[in-house]
Amino acid sequence: MTEYIPHTPEDIEEMLSAIGLKSLEALFSDIPEEVRRRYRPLGLPRGDEEKVRRHLEGLAKRSTGRGLIPFLGGGIYDHFVPAVVNYVISLPGFYTAYTPYQPEVSQGTLTWMFEYQTMICELTGMEVANSSMYDGATALAEAALMAHRTVGGRRVLVPRSLNPQVREVLATYAWGAGLELLDVPYSEEGKLALEGVPEGLCALVVQQPNFFGVIEDLSGLKERIGKAFLIVYVNPIALGVLEPPGAFGADVVVGEGQVLGNPMGFGGPLLGIFATRGEHLRRMPGRLAGRTMDAEGRPGYVMAFQTREQHIRRERATSNICTNSALCALAATVYLAALGPEGLRRVALLSIERAHDLASRIKMLPGYELAFSRPFFNEFAVRCAAPEEAVARLREAGIAVLPPGLVAKAGLDGAFLVAVTEKRTEEELSRFVEALKGEGYGDDL
């Protein structure tokens, strides 16, 4: 018997007798005998709590990367997470609850969903936000599908400076739905270089800041593409100091919300942000909490506009999404509530400050230069003659960056990418610079 299953032999006996069966086997007589006969066990003995813990702890220790200082970003960032975030998401009323289909016993979940939607609208400058998607990449893919449903057209303009991992997911969805992705190049300075606007366009995607950390100028883009959607893929931390995409006429704002109070977690679970304009409400995917009243006229919350969703609309639903990233969205809600407007701004400013400190010191080193001249947020590409060797030297010093192989996927050769959050200390920045100097540069100190 395992500790999770309470049935004693007496319980089993009594229940079987109430059913009118003699054995547990008989409960499975409706599965074809041929199928049952083919069953092969895993050959796995029963474990116990301590044994399982030892095994998993052993695997956790085996990843040497856990000890490296992450100047590594590329879509996932090592930001500070206040202790109160983990405390709240560990409250059993939150993490052991299901989707709030029965609102009277789910007011806790529905209330924070409503708070989260408010915060995302505020960050993005949009009118309506859903309560989460799986991750930024699938949120972007769903935004493209929504653009196609709304304006027709099968072509999507996608920057070469879009995160390559995110682009790969978008490409898979686009192929499934019969959409065509067209490249938009970036200029020598690193910003979006939109030239022509093709026929049959349903959306233009822009990443803010882009994969190389460069801050894009969103003004005038919506005017150039007409009724096609302007979809902006954001880093929500950057929106603490950047003008929100809503101010530039964005139709949908999506993004990766991991940075809002969630751990890097080897890339999952993540948090897909999805916000749009009020006029597109009925075409958007995902769950929405709405405020209403109970039978006594007191305010309360329910899931609203469920007729868009798969469990009601089936093949005509706006998306197949059901389970989402609720608990990660709760973490984001608590994170933003703990920080407040000043705290979020501080995180963004600290990230900019430390990133620019490091960048300016790297620029001074002979043989190293920044790949792009445009203003950047907290990430930048460094070009040098032997980038692999530089990355190896950083590794020797216990530092991880995004290696040239992964940067090249966005069309930039001979460079590595450096991300700096508010967690990186002065000592770590110095160590970074020292490591790049390596032998022969010691005199410059």
Added chain:
Amino acid sequence: MGTIYECGASGRKGTSLPPLGRSEEEILSFIPEGLRRKAPPWLPEVSQPELVRHYTRLSRMNYGVDTGFYPLGSCTMKYNPKLHEELARLPGFSGLHPLLPEEEVQGALGVLWELSEYLKGIAGMPGVTLQPAAGAHGELTGMLLFKRYFEDREELEKRVKILLPDSAHGTNPASATMAGFKVVSIPSDARGMVDLAALKAALGEDVAGIMLTVPNTLGIFEEDILEITRLVHEAGGLCYFDGANLNAYLGRARPGDMGADVFHFNLHKTFSTPHGGGGPGAGPLAVSEPLVPYLPLPQIVRQGNRYALDWDRPKSIGRVHPYFGNFLVMVKALAYILLLGDEGLREVSNGAVLAANYLKERLKKTYKLPHDRLCKHEFVLSGEGLGEGIRTLDIAKRLIDYGFHPPTIYFPLIVKEALMIEPTETEPKEVLDAFCQAMEEIAQEAQKSPELLKEAPHRAPVRRLDEARAVRQPILRESPA
């Protein structure tokens, strides 16, 4: 019900951050003026004690598995082991960046590899991808695998249809549509199973495959499962199995032995990882031999004592997740499998099916049971005929007053006034008995004092909520006073 926006006061904060090294103006000068944020976002300003009290209060207004019995059909609301939460927070898992080189993440790749191997064994199928983030994401990935398979065989032009029993989960038709297929519904017969004659009539060269839920959403095992998959395969189609109901036969039967080509797991159902109020889950897929070449990139392989990522898969559909899927959820599922072992896996389905049949036999004396036969991990009652004007919604809301979470209601659509009950294996018999007693008392109340049901719940944090009003007068965000 107050939101966090109603707490706090201007200038309060819930956490502390290091000071800036220079003035704000100096730092902001790195951003072109026109791109700087003009007005700060409206966010709460609360101290930490206020924040904790607010969310503790909210959490108490929620019903959870740790609160009580949660017999939500098709959702498998079983107990979430506490060991798992500790393991997922180990720094070697939670603090790991997904783009580190593979030699730096051997332990994490080990988790992925071990889980993949166990899932292959449990499914009895040779290929696995762990990328899908949820069941519906797995379904979409499965449909894309179908699509690539037929594209590769140059049959995609003609094979445009996916067959779906009318008892299917709503995600199934939505997923098939997203992959560009047309959905054709197959009726159930009097037994509540796929109507074989209708299936035969629908099969042809235009059919890409079928999506089956096994056991189906009535909780009934498709007795003709081998015949169904044989017919589909003979017609050149593929078979997708929705694995939401794996709790019904875990450790006793394998979808691979029933003819499945794609099978999705819900780690947040069968493998006990928490639902989190709606997510995150994880929806790995197992696939049959012909579909292995099309699995998402990358695949995790073992070479001697080390793990590696295999990118050399030219026929792959590509990525469906930017990294490796919901890794921290997988850590929990792996711990669950390791603790249970073969014996424990079988105890899960034994307990789940025993509890469901026990409840069914007791409750059918009071409630209408449209399909009276052996069930698997769940069964469907009808709330019809309980009393004048009494609806299933009223029964559900009244259960809240008795301290239980209501079952799934109005699904599947093929049963009128459906009450879909899934007890899982983790409830003591005393709780099952108490639930039966509550259901029996509610049936009596429906006769004697129906207003008790119609006005329920009486003992929840709020009374019955007006869902229509939320659409008629939508308020989807807080507004500054």
